[in-house]
Amino acid sequence: xxxxxxxxxxxxxxxxxxxxxxxxxxxxxxxxxxxxxxxxxxxxxxxxxxxxxxxxxxxxxxxxxxxxxxxxxxxxxxxxxxxxxxxxxxxxxxxxxxxxxxxxxxxxxxxxxxxxxxxxxxxxxxxxxxxxxxxxxxxxxxxxxxxxxxxxxxxxxxxxxxxxxxxxxxxxxxxxxxxxxx
Amino acid sequence: xxxxxxxxxxxxxxxxxxxxxxxxxxxxxxxxxxxxxxxxxxxxxxxxxxxxxxxxxxxxxxxxxxxxxxxxxxxxxxxxxxxxxxxxxxxxxxxxxxxxxxxxxxxxxxxxxxxxxxxxxxxxxxxxxxxxxxxxxxxxxxxxxxxxxxxxxxxxxxxxxxxxxxxxxxxxxxxxxxxxxx
DNA sequence: ACCTGAACACCGTTCAAGT
DNA sequence: ACCTGAACACCGTTCAAGT
Numbered sequence: 001x002x003x004x005x006x007x008x009x010x011x012x013x014x015x016x017x018x019x020x021x022x023x024x025x026x027x028x029x030x031x032x033x034x035x036x037x038x039x040x041x042x043x044x045x046x047x048x049x050x051x052x053x054x055x056x057x058x059x060x061x062x063x064x065x066x067x068x069x070x071x072x073x074x075x076x077x078x079x080x081x082x083x084x085x086x087x088x089x090x091x092x093x094x095x096x097x098x099x100x101x102x103x104x105x106x107x108x109x110x111x112x113x114x115x116x117x118x119x120x121x122x123x124x125x126x127x128x129x130x131x132x133x134x135x136x137x138x139x140x141x142x143x144x145x146x147x148x149x150x151x152x153x154x155x156x157x158x159x160x161x162x163x164x165x166x167x168x169x170x171x172x173x174x175x176x177x178x179x180x181x182x
Numbered sequence: 183x184x185x186x187x188x189x190x191x192x193x194x195x196x197x198x199x200x201x202x203x204x205x206x207x208x209x210x211x212x213x214x215x216x217x218x219x220x221x222x223x224x225x226x227x228x229x230x231x232x233x234x235x236x237x238x239x240x241x242x243x244x245x246x247x248x249x250x251x252x253x254x255x256x257x258x259x260x261x262x263x264x265x266x267x268x269x270x271x272x273x274x275x276x277x278x279x280x281x282x283x284x285x286x287x288x289x290x291x292x293x294x295x296x297x298x299x300x301x302x303x304x305x306x307x308x309x310x311x312x313x314x315x316x317x318x319x320x321x322x323x324x325x326x327x328x329x330x331x332x333x334x335x336x337x338x339x340x341x342x343x344x345x346x347x348x349x350x351x352x353x354x355x356x357x358x359x360x361x362x363x364x
Numbered sequence: 365a366c367c368t369g370a371a372c373a374c375c376g377t378t379c380a381a382g383t
Numbered sequence: 384a385c386c387t388g389a390a391c392a393c394c395g396t397t398c399a400a401g402t
Contacts, residue, residue, distance in 0.1 A: 011385060036375060045387040050377070106288040106340075113344040147357070151345045155354045158288075160340045162295040163333045172337045175329070179361030193366060218394060227368040232396070 015052050017042040022059045030102030031060065057118035060107070065122045067097050075129035079136065087137045088177050090130065092169065095156055099168030102161070109158035112150055127153070144182050152180075197234050199224040204241045212284030213242065239300035242289070246301065249279055250308045257311035261318065269319045270359050272312065274351065277338055281350030284343070291340035294332055309335070326364045334362075 007015065021041035025033040035056050039049040053059040071094055078086040098104035111119035112127070130149050137143040159170040189197065203223035207215040217238050221231040235241040253276055260268040280286035293301035294309070312331050319325040341352040 008384060014386080034375075036377090046377075047379080047388075048386055051385075109342045110344065113342070144357070151353070154342045154344055155357075158340045158342045160291045160295070160336045162292065162336055171333070175326070175337075175361035176358060177361070178363075179357035179359070181360075190365060196367080216394075218396090228396075229369075229398080230367055233366075 011052075014042070014044050014048055017044065018049060018052055018059070019062060022053075023063045026060060026063050026101050026104070028102075030104050031056075031107035032103060033060075035059075055118060057111070060104075061119040061122045064097070064108075064119065068122050068126045071097065072125035072129040075126065075133050079129070079133055084142070086133050087143055087180070090133060091156055091177065092173065094130075094153065095159065095170055095173050096168045098157060099161070099164060105157050105159065105161060109154045112154045112157060141182060143180050147180070193234075196224070196226050196230050199226065200231060200234055200241070201244055204235075205245045208242060208245050208283050208286070210284075212286050213238075213289035214285060217241075237300060239293070242286075243301040243304045246279070246290075247304045250304050253279065254307035254311040257308065257315050261311070261315055266324070268315050269325055269362070272315060273338055273359065274355065276312075276335065277341065277352050277355050278350045280339060281343070281346060287339050287341065287343060291336045294336045294339060323364060325362050329362070 006012075018038060021038050022033070025038055025041065033056065035049070036046060038059065039046045042049070053062065071090075074093055075086075075090050078090055083089060098108050108119065111117040112123060114120060127150055130153065134143065134147070134149045134152070138145050138147075156170075156173065156176065159172055159176075163171045165171060188194075200220060203220050204215075207220055207223065215238065217231070218228060220241065221228045224231070235244065253272075256275055257272050260272055265271060280290050290301065293299040294305060296302060309332055312335065316325065316329070316331045316334070320327050320329075338352075338355065338358065341354055341358075345353045347353060
């Protein structure tokens with residue numbers, strides 16, 4: 001656990017600027033964003049960028065964190081609601097996470113199953129929440145039992161960008177969901 | 183159509199050396215192989231590399247060409263044989279194409295649906311052969327009709343490397359195949 | 365016709381100096 | 384404690400000179 005001492009005011013401001021610039025550049029370039037450019041766009045020196053985000057992946061993790069937390073919350077709500085199609089419903093939301101970002105699906109797919117990745121830590125609450133959701137569906141007999149929750153997320157995240165509808169949903173998620181039944 | 187004038191003997195030899203070095207480096211680094219290194223490993227100048235292969239993708243296309251042609255042949259045999267599980271059988275073979283190469287699945291997945299990519303041209307015979315195979319299965323009613331053959335290949339190629347068995351087959355291909363039924 | 369390698373450009377990363 | 388930007392390293396790409 002890092003001790004989370006409050007940042008100095010200027011450091012705080014720089015961090016926000018970097019995150020803003022990062023979000024914009026990730027939206028344009030995806031996982032391969034030109035890192036140096038983030039510092040330029042934020043109007044700070046390169047050293048400052050590296051001080052706040054050790055690697056590209058750390059920046060991407062910070063950019064995506066909100067979405068992941070939102071999805072974790074959604075999974076927990078679905079768990080409480082007892083919705084019979086909770087897994088399907090949630091995977092349709094999850095499927096759209098990487099869509100505003102080029103090439104992010106592949107990156108997320110790999111990060112999900114790699115505990116050493118910087119993005120990995122940001123995914124933990126989401127993984128835990130979805131695991132519960134899937135576990136319940138498996139016990140209820142509506143989903144195959146030989147599926148690992150995190151691996152399944154990795155597969156969904158890898159669905160190619162090329163086969164997506166205008167709203168960002170994959171045209172092949174239905175095929176996959178159909179295949180989840182026992 | 184390029185006129186295919188035979189290469190000079192030294193050019194021929196260099197091309198082979200580059201292809202060999204390329205295959206080895208692709209096996210190690212996948213789609214992101216250090217391009218310059220190919221020239222070094224082949225013992226030729228950088229200029230020679232660029233003369234033979236305009237881009238990384240052109241080199242990868244040449245490396246993969248044999249496999250694609252082999253898969254096209256297999257699809258044609260399956261078509262002739264009238265095998266009832268031809269689509270499944272063939273997709274299991276296709277699924278393993280990118281497995282010796284790190285990160286190649288994502289690259290292939292994108293190339294399949296991008297006619298401008300260098301790899302695309304090398305895939306044409308395979309695409310044509312699989313389209314026939316899928317078309318027959320769809321007419322026979324064993325596979326959903328709302329699937330486009332090339333998109334389906336793009337989805338299979340994108341199945342993540344992390345969820346593969348030791349023999350290179352995806353643990354989630356079964357889920358997908360199950361979902362193909364009408 | 366083809367090959368070579370110097371030269372250029374671009375980008376990522378580090379770190380000494382500064383506030 | 385944090386910031387800056389010069390300096391270094393690495394790699395991709397081009398092209399003038401050579402066979």
